[in-house]
Amino acid sequence: MTSDDAKPPRPSGRPATIDPDAVAGLALDLFAEHGYENTSMEDIAKAAGIGRKSLYRYFTSKADLVWGGTEPVIEASTRAFDSFHSPGKSDGGVLAGLREATIAGVAVIPDLAVTRGRLRLIAEHPELTSRSYESLAPQREKALAFLVESGLTDSAARFVSAAYLAVTFEAWLQWAAGSEPDPTPYLLAALEVLNVPLNKAGVSQWKH
Amino acid sequence: MTSDDAKPPRPSGRPATIDPDAVAGLALDLFAEHGYENTSMEDIAKAAGIGRKSLYRYFTSKADLVWGGTEPVIEASTRAFDSFHSPGKSDGGVLAGLREATIAGVAVIPDLAVTRGRLRLIAEHPELTSRSYESLAPQREKALAFLVESGLTDSAARFVSAAYLAVTFEAWLQWAAGSEPDPTPYLLAALEVLNVPLNKAGVSQWKH
DNA sequence: TTACATAATGACACAGAGTGTCATAAGCTG
DNA sequence: CAGCTTATGACACTCTGTGTCATTATGTAA
Numbered sequence: 001m002t003s004d005d006a007k008p009p010r011p012s013g014r015p016a017t018i019d020p021d022a023v024a025g026l027a028l029d030l031f032a033e034h035g036y037e038n039t040s041m042e043d044i045a046k047a048a049g050i051g052r053k054s055l056y057r058y059f060t061s062k063a064d065l066v067w068g069g070t071e072p073v074i075e076a077s078t079r080a081f082d083s084f085h086s087p088g089k090s091d092g093g094v095l096a097g098l099r100e101a102t103i104a105g106v107a108v109i110p111d112l113a114v115t116r117g118r119l120r121l122i123a124e125h126p127e128l129t130s131r132s133y134e135s136l137a138p139q140r141e142k143a144l145a146f147l148v149e150s151g152l153t154d155s156a157a158r159f160v161s162a163a164y165l166a167v168t169f170e171a172w173l174q175w176a177a178g179s180e181p182d183p184t185p186y187l188l189a190a191l192e193v194l195n196v197p198l199n200k201a202g203v204s205q206w207k208h
Numbered sequence: 209m210t211s212d213d214a215k216p217p218r219p220s221g222r223p224a225t226i227d228p229d230a231v232a233g234l235a236l237d238l239f240a241e242h243g244y245e246n247t248s249m250e251d252i253a254k255a256a257g258i259g260r261k262s263l264y265r266y267f268t269s270k271a272d273l274v275w276g277g278t279e280p281v282i283e284a285s286t287r288a289f290d291s292f293h294s295p296g297k298s299d300g301g302v303l304a305g306l307r308e309a310t311i312a313g314v315a316v317i318p319d320l321a322v323t324r325g326r327l328r329l330i331a332e333h334p335e336l337t338s339r340s341y342e343s344l345a346p347q348r349e350k351a352l353a354f355l356v357e358s359g360l361t362d363s364a365a366r367f368v369s370a371a372y373l374a375v376t377f378e379a380w381l382q383w384a385a386g387s388e389p390d391p392t393p394y395l396l397a398a399l400e401v402l403n404v405p406l407n408k409a410g411v412s413q414w415k416h
Numbered sequence: 417t418t419a420c421a422t423a424a425t426g427a428c429a430c431a432g433a434g435t436g437t438c439a440t441a442a443g444c445t446g
Numbered sequence: 447c448a449g450c451t452t453a454t455g456a457c458a459c460t461c462t463g464t465g466t467c468a469t470t471a472t473g474t475a476a
Contacts, residue, residue: 014441014443014444015442015443017442040431041433041434042432053435056434056435060434061433061434062432062433
């Protein structure tokens with residue numbers, strides 16, 4: 001469901017010989033071994049046996065090597081958003097939609113161990129952490145559209161989608177920092193912030 | 209209260225001749241005139257009549273020229289957080305604290321027109337928008353400490369502070385995109401997201 | 417005034433990211 | 447085989463960000 005269906009155009013021309021996934025994996029290994037900033041694009045290209053320019057053709061930036069692989073997740077979330085059209089239940093439906101889309105995204109990830117490695121690398125480097133805003137932009141737009149579709153004001157929808165993205169990203173970081181196999185509990189706990197009003201907060205998220 | 213009190217150390221040595229604020233203002237002018245990416249650090253240094261290296265001594269990065277001037281705001285917020293120690297009202301106090309800190313930050317900004325210009329530049333350039341995560345990191349830590357102090361779990365506090373930062377930043381962007389003089393209404397509306405549960409959302413943020 | 421300490425300044429050099437151009441190689445189709 | 451399409455990489459370039467180091471300007475102490 002991720003990439004095996006629809007190999008649409010085999011028009012003509014020379015087929016690619018470079019496997020982006022393999023290169024990204026190789027880059028992650030180098031990052032793990034020598035550190036992110038100590039590994040240049042040249043090093044990665046050399047290790048992959050390709051030219052630096054070819055590397056840039058597949059990954060527009062060094063950060064892209066780490067932040068890649070987001071598309072399938074976002075696509076899955078989008079499908080969940082789209083199949084959530086429910087004119088009847090405008091009550092409670094919004095948060096449920098966000099929850100379903102989030103879970104749907106998790107289900108698509110092929111190897112959570114790899115994702116954890118990537119997230120740990122991201123967490124260690126402010127440069128990469130910042131990139132979340134850009135890398136999650138498509139997701140933010142999808143959520144925004146869903147929220148507007150659900151009846152929220154454009155302004156309110158922007159606030160909620162901003163909070164949604166920030167909170168789920170934080171959940172991913174918390175999960176990556178630990179050793180729990182399943183990120184779902186973190187994500188659901190994060191979404192609770194959008195549910196429970198702070199001034200009537202449920203007992204569960206309070207210490208005392 | 210911003211920079212006129214406590215000129216503490218005049219130990220010795222040559223005093224600075226460069227005025228960082230003036231340089232930043234000059235840079236913003238150049239960005240407005242020729243575009244952000246078309247203006248190199250060399251151009252800015254030349255226009256300011258200083259060396260490129262001296263420019264880097266005052267601004268660690270090009271983005272810093274735009275994202276500067278955040279310290280006073282964060283300091284004001286921090287003071288508001290600190291003076292909010294209220295052991296009695298653990299109900300409704302958390303959100304009120306976030307509100308007060310936010311407003312306190314606004315009050316400190318010397319020229320909102322300049323801030324609007326900076327934010328518009330930030331909004332136009334993903335590279336600069338992303339920087340929010342780094343630039344607002346101190347603010348996030350302060351909010352986190354306040355929330356933990358208020359009794360929230362560490363995990364929950366991280367979720368809430370992430371949402372708080374994302375939502376207020378989005379408010380600033382919305383304000384900057386428009387022409388309203390006062391950002392306060394945007395900020396308060398943003399904070400409502402943390403107050404009103406989505407499944408019982410108040411009428412005000414719904415279209416229909 | 418002279419000596420000294422301190423700190424700002426900028427000249428020079430450098431690694432690395434990211435981009436553009438262009439010639440070449442490799443596969444597919446007729 | 448001929449021709450088309452596309453991948454590939456060699457080369458050159460700009461700009462960011464950093465490090466080193468000599469120089470200059472200022473304030474303080476003798």
